[in-house]
Amino acid sequence: MTTTEQAPAAASAPDGQGGGRRRGRRPLAAVAGLLSAGVALGGAEIVAGLIGPQSSPVVAVGDTVITLVPEPVKAFAIETFGEDDKTALVGGTLVLVAVYAAVLGVLALRRRAVGIGGIALFGLVGAAAAVTGPAGGPLDALPALAGALMGAAALLALLAPLTAPATGSPHAPADGAPLAERLRTALGSGDRKGVGLDRRRFFLTSGAALGAALVTGGGGRLLLSRFDVGGARAALTLPAPASPAAPLPAGADLAERVEGLTPLFTPNREFYRVDTAITVPQVDPAEYRLTLRGMFDAPRTYTLDDLLGRDDVIERDVTLTCVSNEVGGRLAGTARWLGVPLGALLRDNGIQPGSDQLVCRSVDGMTIGAPTRSALEVEDAMLAFGMNGEPLPVEHGFPVRMLIPGLYGYVSACKWVTGIEAATYDAYDAYWTERDWAAQAPIKLASRIDTPAPLRRFPAGRRPIAGVAWAQTRGIGAVEVRVDDGPWLPAELSPQVDADLWRQWVLPHDFAPGSYQLTVRATSADGEAQTEERAAPFPAGSSGLHSIRVTAT
Numbered sequence: 216m217t218t219t220e221q222a223p224a225a226a227s228a229p230d231g232q233g234g235g236r237r238r239g240r241r242p243l244a245a246v247a248g249l250l251s252a253g254v255a256l257g258g259a260e261i262v263a264g265l266i267g268p269q270s271s272p273v274v275a276v277g278d279t280v281i282t283l284v285p286e287p288v289k290a291f292a293i294e295t296f297g298e299d300d301k302t303a304l305v306g307g308t309l310v311l312v313a314v315y316a317a318v319l320g321v322l323a324l325r326r327r328a329v330g331i332g333g334i335a336l337f338g339l340v341g342a343a344a345a346v347t348g349p350a351g352g353p354l355d356a357l358p359a360l361a362g363a364l365m366g367a368a369a370l371l372a373l374l375a376p377l378t379a380p381a382t383g384s385p386h387a388p389a390d391g392a393p394l395a396e397r398l399r400t401a402l403g404s405g406d407r408k409g410v411g412l413d414r415r416r417f418f419l420t421s422g423a424a425l426g427a428a429l430v431t432g433g434g435g436r437l438l439l440s441r442f443d444v445g446g447a448r449a450a451l452t453l454p455a456p457a458s459p460a461a462p463l464p465a466g467a468d469l470a471e472r473v474e475g476l477t478p479l480f481t482p483n484r485e486f487y488r489v490d491t492a493i494t495v496p497q498v499d500p501a502e503y504r505l506t507l508r509g510m511f512d513a514p515r516t517y518t519l520d521d522l523l524g525r526d527d528v529i530e531r532d533v534t535l536t537c538v539s540n541e542v543g544g545r546l547a548g549t550a551r552w553l554g555v556p557l558g559a560l561l562r563d564n565g566i567q568p569g570s571d572q573l574v575c576r577s578v579d580g581m582t583i584g585a586p587t588r589s590a591l592e593v594e595d596a597m598l599a600f601g602m603n604g605e606p607l608p609v610e611h612g613f614p615v616r617m618l619i620p621g622l623y624g625y626v627s628a629c630k631w632v633t634g635i636e637a638a639t640y641d642a643y644d645a646y647w648t649e650r651d652w653a654a655q656a657p658i659k660l661a662s663r664i665d666t667p668a669p670l671r672r673f674p675a676g677r678r679p680i681a682g683v684a685w686a687q688t689r690g691i692g693a694v695e696v697r698v699d700d701g702p703w704l705p706a707e708l709s710p711q712v713d714a715d716l717w718r719q720w721v722l723p724h725d726f727a728p729g730s731y732q733l734t735v736r737a738t739s740a741d742g743e744a745q746t747e748e749r750a751a752p753f754p755a756g757s758s759g760l761h762s763i764r765v766t767a768t
């Protein structure tokens with residue numbers, strides 16, 4: 216494309232010094248760029264609202280970015296922002312988009328083609344991300360493309376008042392003029408005062424663009440909310456377990472008497488969440504299918520009712536842990552889960568002995584590779600549909616997720632699971648394996664101090680040191696605490712009811728005024744002592760003792 220219109224004065228004053236009436240055009244052009252991006256995003260959202268959530272370029276691009284960002288960046292994001300990693304990613308992406316749009320606006324002031332080209336590129340990236348997404352189809356290109364068109368139109372309309380021809384240059388492009396110029400002229404053919412900068416018209420157009428962006432964006436979100444499955448989830452009735460969880464003795468939860476100690480069960484709303492989904496996948500329970508394939512004699516497909524209606528439903532207390540959990544970290548939680556025993560279901564379908572890996576697929580395209588052997592042999596491995604007495608929360612995998620006690624979530628706990636393929640490790644690398652995390656990863660024995668908090672100052676006197684420790688499938692045998700270089704002192708433990716459930720520990724201690732280093736270590740019920748050796752979460756989970764400094768005053 217060729218250069219489009221340029222006001223004569225501006226041509227000789229490339230830095231915007233073309234006289235008072237034109238001063239401040241660049242900031243306005245940047246605003247024009249921003250508003251055009253808003254119109255593009257809003258326009259895309261409202262079209263996506265008609266087609267479906269998978270077609271929203273905003274979401275699709277975010278998901279693609281998550282898939283593409285290198286592991287160290289992802290690890291940094293999870294470490295730094297924790298649960299808010301996705302908010303941070305969306306925020307960061309929006310900042311980038313804003314900078315891109317503002318720069319485009321300024322460039323387009325002089326060369327419309329650059330602006331239009333930049334927006335087209337923006338649209339193509341969005342369309343490509345949506346079409347190639349896990350639930351994407353050709354139709355899903357529409358929102359991004361429509362949004363780009365609207366954004367381009369907005370840009371031309373917004374720039375027109377900034378580059379109205381100077382006095383004595385009646386503007387009438389010939390039929391052969393570049394398309395962008397003719398479009399611009401058509402869109403910007405308002406009152407021409409013969410000055411280079413028509414602020415009034417710019418602000419009117421800006422107001423219209425902002426309104427359009429907000430209305431289409433909000434409307435799109437509203438339309439998309441009809442895909443939410445919260446209502447269907449609330450309407451779901453869970454079956455009673457054929458095999459209930461082991462009963463907990465009264466007073467089992469030490470947090471009832473120790474302030475600051477993690478409760479035995481993590482409320483669903485506080486349960487940590489780690490996944491790569493920008494928007495939480497919405498799976499309609501009526502449409503839900505779990506398809507088994509691969510190395511089975513007679514693989515079946517199950518509806519949710521098939522699973523809910525089985526007569527072997529189990530209820531178990533299991534602590535789930537993320538491989539990204541640092542020593543002393545919070546990426547672990549406990550729930551009472553309800554579901555179908557995984558081993559029984561696999562055997563029902565005639566799982567073949569040659570399979571050593573189950574490739575679990577979720578609606579969002581995630582693949583999680585779990586060891587077939589653990590799925591068959593770990594007691595309490597299950598396909599869960601209930602969590603702490605409720606249907607699985609949507610963000611924790613509604614309607615069905617997998618759980619294999621003793622394995623980190625990334626190699627066992629596939630959320631929104633819709634496919635289980637019996638395969639081999641040789642034949643397939645799952646998502647995290649491709650990113651160099653260990654293909655197999657048992658949860659490491661760990662203990663954590665919850666109270667006092669690190670670096671806390673508190674009045675001298677007697678107070679409890681307390682926390683949690685876990686060694687799923689084996690159970691915790693003992694927890695000991697050391698104050699500075701003193702002896703290891705045994706802590707009191709919450710009752711052992713299920714080896715897959717963490718144990719709380721508490722040790723009251725008399726603190727004289729001073730500064731102390733507190734360290735905790737656990738021993739599993741089968742006699743393994745927690746290692747002092749430090750390991751980072753990558754590639755197979757952190758290790759080392761949790762040690763904190765506190766001050767009694």
Ligand SMILES: Nc1nc2c(c(=O)[nH]1)N[C@H]1C(S)=C(S)[C@@H](COP(=O)(O)O)O[C@H]1N2
Pocket residue numbers: 486487488489490491492535536537538577578579581583610611612623624625628629630631
């Ligand atoms: N579909 C899907 N399932 C997933 C993940 C994911 O990104 N997508 N993350 C896994 C990881 S790394 C962990 S630690 C657990 C976390 O489960 P939670 O979010 O319910 O705590 O889910 C696992 N299942």
Ligand SMILES: [Mo]
Pocket residue numbers: 489536537538539623624625
């Ligand atoms: Mo994880």
